[in-house]
Each structure stands twice: as C-alpha cells, then as structure tokens.
Amino acid sequence: MxxxxxxxxxxxxxxxxxxxxxxxxxxxxxxGLTGPDGAGKSSLFRMLTTLMRxxxxxxxxVGFDMLDEFLEIRRRIGYMPxxxxxxxxxxxxxxxxxxxxxxxxxxxxNYHLIREVYEPLKPFEGRRAGHLSGGMKQKLALSCALIxxxxxxxxxxxxxxxxxxSRKEFWDILYRIRARGVAILVATPYMDEAARCDRLAxxxxxxxxxxxxxxxxxxxxxxxxxxxxxxxxxRWLELLRSHPKVHRAVLAGEVIHVSSLEPLDLTYMRQxxxxxxxxxxxxxxxxxxxxxxxxxxxxxxxxxxxx
Amino acid sequence: MNHNTATIAVxxxxxxxxxxxxxxxxxxxxxxxxxxxxxxxxxAGKTTAIRILTGLLMPTSGxxxxxxxxxxxxxxxxxxxIGYMSQKFSLYQDLTPLENIRFFGGVxxxxxxxIRQKSEMxxxxxxxxxxxxxxxxxxxxxxxxxxxxxxxxxxxxxxxxxxxxxxxxxxxTRRTFWEMIRTExxxxxxxxxxxxxxxxxxxxxxxSIMVRGHIAALDTPQALKVQFGAEHMEAVFxxxxxxxxx
Numbered sequence: 001m002x003x004x005x006x007x008x009x010x011x012x013x014x015x016x017x018x019x020x021x022x023x024x025x026x027x028x029x030x031x032g033l034t035g036p037d038g039a040g041k042s043s044l045f046r047m048l049t050t051l052m053r054x055x056x057x058x059x060x061x062v063g064f065d066m067l068d069e070f071l072e073i074r075r076r077i078g079y080m081p082x083x084x085x086x087x088x089x090x091x092x093x094x095x096x097x098x099x100x101x102x103x104x105x106x107x108x109x110n111y112h113l114i115r116e117v118y119e120p121l122k123p124f125e126g127r128r129a130g131h132l133s134g135g136m137k138q139k140l141a142l143s144c145a146l147i148x149x150x151x152x153x154x155x156x157x158x159x160x161x162x163x164x165x166s167r168k169e170f171w172d173i174l175y176r177i178r179a180r181g182v183a184i185l186v187a188t189p190y191m192d193e194a195a196r197c198d199r200l201a202x203x204x205x206x207x208x209x210x211x212x213x214x215x216x217x218x219x220x221x222x223x224x225x226x227x228x229x230x231x232x233x234x235r236w237l238e239l240l241r242s243h244p245k246v247h248r249a250v251l252a253g254e255v256i257h258v259s260s261l262e263p264l265d266l267t268y269m270r271q272x273x274x275x276x277x278x279x280x281x282x283x284x285x286x287x288x289x290x291x292x293x294x295x296x297x298x299x300x301x302x303x304x305x306x307x
Numbered sequence: 308m309n310h311n312t313a314t315i316a317v318x319x320x321x322x323x324x325x326x327x328x329x330x331x332x333x334x335x336x337x338x339x340x341x342x343x344x345x346x347x348x349x350x351a352g353k354t355t356a357i358r359i360l361t362g363l364l365m366p367t368s369g370x371x372x373x374x375x376x377x378x379x380x381x382x383x384x385x386x387x388x389i390g391y392m393s394q395k396f397s398l399y400q401d402l403t404p405l406e407n408i409r410f411f412g413g414v415x416x417x418x419x420x421x422i423r424q425k426s427e428m429x430x431x432x433x434x435x436x437x438x439x440x441x442x443x444x445x446x447x448x449x450x451x452x453x454x455x456x457x458x459x460x461x462x463x464x465x466x467x468x469x470x471x472x473x474x475x476x477x478x479x480t481r482r483t484f485w486e487m488i489r490t491e492x493x494x495x496x497x498x499x500x501x502x503x504x505x506x507x508x509x510x511x512x513x514x515s516i517m518v519r520g521h522i523a524a525l526d527t528p529q530a531l532k533v534q535f536g537a538e539h540m541e542a543v544f545x546x547x548x549x550x551x552x553x
Contacts, residue, residue, distance in 0.1 A: 036448065036477035134349045161474060163348040164505055164541055165548045189475045190504070204477070234489040234510065250482045253506035253539070254528070291478035298479055 002027045002152050002183030003048065005059030005066065010043045010052065017043040019206035020057070025183045025199075027151070030174060032197030033187040034290070040206040041187040042082050045156045048185065049079045062151045062183075075103065078145030082156040082187075084137050088130030092121050092140055095129050096147060103148035113180075114143040117173055135166045146177070153177065155186040159193065171196050191290040202294050209297040214290065221288040223247060223259040223296055228273070229282040230256070236278055243272070250295065257292060312339040313372075314466050314497040315360065320369035320378075322355050329355040331520035332369065339465065342488060342498040344508050347517030348548045353501055356517070360499070361468055362386045374465050387415065390459035390467035394474045397455035400444030404435055404454055407443060408461065415462035429457050449480045456487055460496070467491070469500040473507065485510045505541035514540070516547050523547045 003025040010018040018040045025031040033041050046052040048061060050070035058065070064072040086095045096118070100107045111118075117139050124132065129140060138158060145153060155174075159167045171193065178184055178198075186197070194200045194214065201211035210217060230236060233256045240249035240258055247259045258264075266283065273281050288296075315337035322330040330352045337343045347353045358364035360373050362382030371378040374388040398407050405426055412422035430436045433453050438446055443454070452472075459467050469488070473481040485507065492498050492512075500511065508514050508528055515525040524531055524547055528540055537543045 036480070037475035038448065161349075161471070161503065163503055163548070164544050165348055168545070191478060234486055237486060250479065251485055251510060252482070254509040294477065295479045298477065 001025065001060070002029075002063075003031075003059075003061050003185060005048065005057065005061075007057030008044065008047055008054045008059070009056035010040070010047060011055050016206050018047070018054075021203075021206075021208055022057075023201055023208065023211055025152070025185055027183050028178055028181045029199065030178050030184045030186060030197045032194045032200035033185065033203055034189065034191055034194040034200060034294075035187075035203035036189060038205075039203040041203055042156055044203075045079070045081070045154055045185075045187065049077060049154050050074055075148075076150055077152045077154060078148070078150035079154045080141050080145045080156060080158050082160070084141065086129045086137070086141055086144060089128055091126050091128055092132070093125040095140060095144055099144040100147050105148050107147065110147055110149055113149055114146050116176065117146065118143040134162060138162065138166075138170070142173070150182065152183040152185070155184065157187050157189065160189060167193065191294065194290045200290075202290075202297060204294075204298060209294070217290070217293055218288055221293050221296060223261060224263050225286055225288045225292055226258045226260070226264060226269070227252070227255040227282075227284060227286040228258060228278075229254070230278060230280065236281075239276055239278070248295065252292075255286075257286070259292070259296065313337065314339050314374055315343075315499065316370075316372045317360070318370040320356070320359065320371050321367050322352075322359060322364065323367045328520050330359070330366070333517075333520075333522045335515060335522060335525055337466075337497055337499060339497055340492050340495045341513065342492045342500065342511045344511030344514035345499060345501050345517070346508060346514060346544065351517040351548075352520045353517055357468060357470060357499075357501070360385075361389060361391060387462075388464055388466070390462070390464040391470070392455050392459040392467065392472055393470035394472055394476070395470075398443050398451060398458065401442055403440050403442060404430065404446075405439050407454070407458060411458045411461055417462060425461060429454075433457065448476060449483065452476065452480055452484050453487065456484070456491075460491065464496070466497040466499060469498065471501055471503065473502060473504065481507075505539065505544055508540040508544075516544060518547055 001024045006022040008018055008021045021044060035041060047054045050066060050073050053067065058067050061073045062076045096107060121136060121139055124136065132140065159170055174184060188194060197214065199211065199213050202209040233251060236256065237249050240246050240256065245260050245264060247261050249256055249258045270283050273283060313336040318334050319332045320330060321332050333356065345353060359366050359378055360371060362378065362385035366378060373385045376384040376388065408426045408429060409422055412425065430439050435450060443451060473484055488498055511528065513525065513527050514531060515522050531543045535543045535546050537546065
C-alpha cells in the first residue's frame, strides 16, 4: 500500500474538520475523494502531505510514518493544493526550475514524466505564472508536482471551476500517470469524475460515508430508484413528494429521480401520474449514479443542510 | 416566459483587450421569466460578457440593454436594477443573516423600514428565525444558499445574474437550489446563469454556448441535443468546444 492511514482526526477549536478517517491507496491506483466544500477534504490532504499533524490517528505514506518520518514523505510525494500555489511573479520555466532544484533533480532527466502535461505550455515558457489562464495554471501546477518523480500524487480539487472538456483531458493525463505505478489521491466536487476513479470515498462533515469501487458503491444503493421523463420536470416535484411511497424526488438533468424504500408498481404509478394530471410522462426504473448514492447516504446520516 | 419582453437585448456586442477579442460580435435576447444558461469553456469570453452586462465593464463596440438600461450610458442604473450572486462571494460569513440583509438593503438604498419588513418576512419564509443572530459562516450550506439567493433578490430586480452559483455544493443542495431558481423564474424574474455542471443546462429554458468569443449555439436544451445528435448536454458542449476530437 502506498497510502495507509487510520483514524485521522483534525480539530480547529470547536470544529471537527476530519472526524476519524481511514483508507488505503495502492501504487498505480486512483483513489477519489468526493464531497461538497467544507466536508474536510483539504484538511485531510494537508495531513497526508505532512503539512499539518493530525490530532489523532496516523499511518504510512509511501512507506514512511506520517508523524515521525515526514521529511522522507515530502521528498517522495507531489502535491497540488486546492488554491494555485506557484510563484505568480516567476515565469512558467522559472517555476519549473525552482521545483526541480528544490527536489534535486534535473529537468532534462525527468522531462519524460511531464512531457504530455508541459508540452502545451512550451510556447508560454517566458510568461509569468500569474498571467496564465486557469487551464494552463493547472497544467503548470501538475508539471511542478510531477517533476521529481513522486511515488504518490495528491491532487486537491485540480478540476474545480474547469470546464467539462478540460476536465476530460485532465483525466486522460491522470490515467497515463497511473500507468507508471503512481498512487493518486484526487479530490473532486464533480461526482461524474468520481466514477472515473478506481476506488472512491464519499465525504461529508469530516467522515467517509462509504468507500469502494464505483461499481460496488452503486450496487450498495439502499433504495429503489425511478426516473420520470416529463416536460418542465420542476413543476411536478411537489406532487411527487406528496405520494406516500415516494421517499425523495429530485431534479436529475432532463428527468426527475424518484426514490422509494420499497419497489414501486410501475403500472400503478403510471396510472397515478395520469390521474394526477401528469400526462405524456414516462416512468421507469433507473440505475443510480454517484450523486443518487450520495443523496441517499446523506439522508441516512440525518443530513442537516437546512433543506 | 414572456417572449414579448426582452429584459436583456444584446446586439453585436464586442470587447477587445489590446489585440485580443474576448467577446466578438455576440447578439441575443433574454426574456422575462426565462432561465437562460450562459455556458462556455474557460476563456471563451463568458466572464467578460457578464461584466459588461452587469455594468462593470465598457464594451468596445456594439449595443446591449439590460433591464431597459444602456450598458454604454447607464451602467450605474443597471447595477441598481439587477441582482447578482456567485458561489465565491455572496454573503459576509462573519455577519449574521440579519446583518447581511441590513448591509445589502443599505447598499441597494432600501429604507430602514423596508429592510426591517423584508428581514422579518425573509426569516419567516426561509424558516431561519432561530438562527437570525448566528454568524452566517456557522450555518449549514443549504441555508446559506437560500439566504444568498434571497439577498440577490432583496431589491426585487427583474433580472438576476447567477455566476456558478452551485460550484462546490453537495448534490442535494444543488438540485434544491435549482428548484428555487425555477420558482423565481415562474414569478417573471429573468435568470441569467452560468455553470460547469452540464446536467444543470437541462434546467434552463434556453442555453447559449460561447466558443472563442462567439455564441456558437443558442436554443432550448432539447433542440440543441437534436441539432448535434447528442444524448446529453455534455456531448453538445464537447462537440462545440473540441470539434476536432470527435
């Protein structure tokens, strides 16, 4: 195991940001961490990268103890924090030089590790990092995190605020890094990205709600899920929620997702929809996605969002 | 949606920064009660266009009217007659809900009496009486979202601009937020919204997709999917922004 931690706790005064988190990541595995802002993802990253000591718990990162051997860990990991943390007043090339020298490597020796990420930046090598677009900053930050050939890569929301196309490109790059045997821990608020991980954990209020392969997680979905295809779906949510067998009704793109604690009779529900004035609707069972699972698990943990 | 009343009317709007044309002759109308999705890749010119339409930036050429006011001559009037909310900033976390209402009410020039009435009404409607004196930063995200949206509407604007209002939000809060948007639109308010979540494009009446300063497509989500032979809006977006890969 490249990362192996247990019972990690971090408190800030009265607030418990991380409330007992345990998981493992193997070499050559992408482990995803998904959850909303404030779930504790960044605090977890800062502990794993040894920038912050946990209040409780511990473990090993790339074979070294988080608490006693943090200098060894720092030499062997790459970290992309959730805010852009390169030198904005240095050029692209100067930033890369800086990180290479800090880690005692030569760019020429390790260039093959960053070629595909760094190549699009080549025409802009003389530009100050602060003047790059969001997508280019992201590529530079990843290049700087990779130049010393880390055994584990910690990416804290690398694609937040990045458009759907650039996100897809970023993931293609992650797959190629994984193929070199690097352990990758990646946090993302986009749950469609979560499904691209080898394994993932859903995080909420400092705790992991669940973890496993995306497929195993989806198979663990605790309710029965149906979709309703209807024009202007938002108009029918209140009606659906009034039905005693409907546990939850939420918008889900072009359809409504309806969950229930026990299986629903399709013929009966279709008739009920017609009788209730929802004509031209299509009602059918549907496979849950990661967001459906997240919502179901939030329910079970008595989610206090005020909704 | 009332197609007779364009609350935003844009004609050949252009903005250059030196040799770079960020917004390149874009034209569109947005109607009263419409939820208008304003999508595009990073760097496509969305932010520049929004800054012009909210009266924060002058165009280089072209015309735009927002809530009946001209972006060239009446940017201050525009600012007064629109609402604005983004996920990055919309509430002071170290003020209470009541203090936030008083602050934003004051900024928009509402009388103290109106602010007091609105405060009571809002706290009751949002079910927040019990937390009216707690710091906003300590409240659950769902409440903060509802409060932020209500504050953007405090001065009863005809148009509200929502700039990535749901980024970083859990899936339940995100979907509930869209219900609030649809409810507000049903009252006749124009909603101009940006998002990186492609499923949210489905909740818009019409969607425009900006590519390199141009509006590359503009229609209902349904019509766009048909036009581009795509099952989901994500595929429409990919085809428009990276046509070479498909």
